[in-house]
Amino acid sequence: MLYLIGLGLGDAKDITVKGLEVVKRCNRVYLESYTSVLTVGKEALEEFYGRKLILADREEVEQNADNILKDADLSDVAFLVVGDPFGATTHSDLVLRAAKRGIPYRVIHNASIMNAVGCCGLQLYNFGETVSIVFWTDTWRPESFFDKVKKNRQNGMHTLCLLDIKVKEQSLENLIKGRKIFEPPRFMSVNQAAQQLLEIVQNQRIRGEEPGIEETLCVGLARVGAEDQKIAACTLQQMCTVDLGGPLHSLIITGGSMHPLEIEMLNQFSISEDTSESKSIDGL
Amino acid sequence: MLYLIGLGLGDAKDITVKGLEVVKRCNRVYLESYTSVLTVGKEALEEFYGRKLILADREEVEQNADNILKDADLSDVAFLVVGDPFGATTHSDLVLRAAKRGIPYRVIHNASIMNAVGCCGLQLYNFGETVSIVFWTDTWRPESFFDKVKKNRQNGMHTLCLLDIKVKEQSLENLIKGRKIFEPPRFMSVNQAAQQLLEIVQNQRIRGEEPGIEETLCVGLARVGAEDQKIAACTLQQMCTVDLGGPLHSLIITGGSMHPLEIEMLNQFSISEDTSESKSIDGL
Numbered sequence: 053m054l055y056l057i058g059l060g061l062g063d064a065k066d067i068t069v070k071g072l073e074v075v076k077r078c079n080r081v082y083l084e085s086y087t088s089v090l091t092v093g094k095e096a097l098e099e100f101y102g103r104k105l106i107l108a109d110r111e112e113v114e115q116n117a118d119n120i121l122k123d124a125d126l127s128d129v130a131f132l133v134v135g136d137p138f139g140a141t142t143h144s145d146l147v148l149r150a151a152k153r154g155i156p157y158r159v160i161h162n163a164s165i166m167n168a169v170g171c172c173g174l175q176l177y178n179f180g181e182t183v184s185i186v187f188w189t190d191t192w193r194p195e196s197f198f199d200k201v202k203k204n205r206q207n208g209m210h211t212l213c214l215l216d217i218k219v220k221e222q223s224l225e226n227l228i229k230g231r232k233i234f235e236p237p238r239f240m241s242v243n244q245a246a247q248q249l250l251e252i253v254q255n256q257r258i259r260g261e262e263p264g265i266e267e268t269l270c271v272g273l274a275r276v277g278a279e280d281q282k283i284a285a286c287t288l289q290q291m292c293t294v295d296l297g298g299p300l301h302s303l304i305i306t307g308g309s310m311h312p313l314e315i316e317m318l319n320q321f322s323i324s325e326d327t328s329e330s331k332s333i334d335g336l
Numbered sequence: 337m338l339y340l341i342g343l344g345l346g347d348a349k350d351i352t353v354k355g356l357e358v359v360k361r362c363n364r365v366y367l368e369s370y371t372s373v374l375t376v377g378k379e380a381l382e383e384f385y386g387r388k389l390i391l392a393d394r395e396e397v398e399q400n401a402d403n404i405l406k407d408a409d410l411s412d413v414a415f416l417v418v419g420d421p422f423g424a425t426t427h428s429d430l431v432l433r434a435a436k437r438g439i440p441y442r443v444i445h446n447a448s449i450m451n452a453v454g455c456c457g458l459q460l461y462n463f464g465e466t467v468s469i470v471f472w473t474d475t476w477r478p479e480s481f482f483d484k485v486k487k488n489r490q491n492g493m494h495t496l497c498l499l500d501i502k503v504k505e506q507s508l509e510n511l512i513k514g515r516k517i518f519e520p521p522r523f524m525s526v527n528q529a530a531q532q533l534l535e536i537v538q539n540q541r542i543r544g545e546e547p548g549i550e551e552t553l554c555v556g557l558a559r560v561g562a563e564d565q566k567i568a569a570c571t572l573q574q575m576c577t578v579d580l581g582g583p584l585h586s587l588i589i590t591g592g593s594m595h596p597l598e599i600e601m602l603n604q605f606s607i608s609e610d611t612s613e614s615k616s617i618d619g620l
Binding site: 058060061062063064065066067068069070072073136137138139140142144145147148151159160161162163164166167168170171173175176177178179180181182203207209276277313314316317320 | 342344345346347348349350351352353354356357420421422423424426428429431432435443444445446447448450451452454455457459460461462463464465466467487491493560561597598600601604
């Protein structure tokens, strides 16, 4: 049996009791290591589970899936995923490969950023399409995700923006020369995301459009589910300078009209008292 | 401290290790009992946690929240919620009451139907606004949610339909006479939801509209996360007669265009081989 087990979002103890039981009894346990990270590393998980984990990077999962699935029809193999196995990143590909080989699979769900963002008080009902914001390079500066944000806002829906993660990335030079030297991991902050968004707004204005979302209320979330989780509610402009600390960050662009309970919840996280304005969220 | 703890979706062992530790040490533990249910009852949870739970029905939470929050500034109180505390139903109201009284709170997240539906293979990214389908009565037959389904479909987005739950409901007669006699709990099945949807389609057709979603691919899900979880992918028409067994059920109306991986995943759950048609999902 192949078990896809969600680890939740915080630390080692966010695994479910059921998930932990399965981890303890499986023959091999893989840890997916390229789409998300916990606030604790592999070693902390190994200590808590009392067993060794095999790191599975993107290459392993996408190109060497056969290694992971080996003998999974005869014995139990676990594939651990930060968040939920079908959350922000789906592992459909691995599931389908297992199914094709007649290997039964089971999913042990957990919280993912896709539902845990509800902790800021915005109702999950009212979210439209989720977008990803990627690190821009000198030559690749995609803006198309912003159309989805605008469409969500036109429909009064909030937008969850998942922020880029670069793990095991090679420089162009190392890639060309085939050197397996990897850059340090990078995680996009809400500041970087807000700056890119404002740059897109500027570009659209130059083209004669009027996206005007600088003053829109946004919510920055860091390390959701962890002890030191931080949430800040402020304008996109203010979001450029908020300090939410270490990764992972996510950003929500609100949809305009909000339920009174949503506003009251967000008021808890308003950073306006840190600024000279000190205005309540209702006024935004 | 007030702890809001998600229980996940399946049985007692779907609580997280962190959540279980908190439950064991809290002074009082409430179980929210009106927005969702697990496949196991209160007694099974009490046995697994090794402690008594206090059932909190809607009246308790909405009108007697002070009982729940009593002394939570001095000792630890847990409030258990099936799924995630900020999932399909948010418990913002309780959180805000706690905050107003200076009681700190913490959320221990878990899977909710809002993210676990990803197990059918449809990508959470591609979901639009979530809707609720309520039991119709002789005099109250709301259709407005269907506009949201149509809007999602126009935008190519899937719609998650949460299906009604009636727990601790009084008949009109008992309500008027003030008798605290409650009807047996009712849970809407995907069959009932599909039938209501088709009736709305008929009504709109009479009014000259052409919603035409009878042949749209839908996904019915039952007891997501439990051992005996069932998923069926078929047309809305076929969904009227599918047998997914006991509660809880959820229904997804797909957004039209789908990613090839989504189609391949749904093919696993296609019920067309049970019918005389035996067509693959790609053809729908």
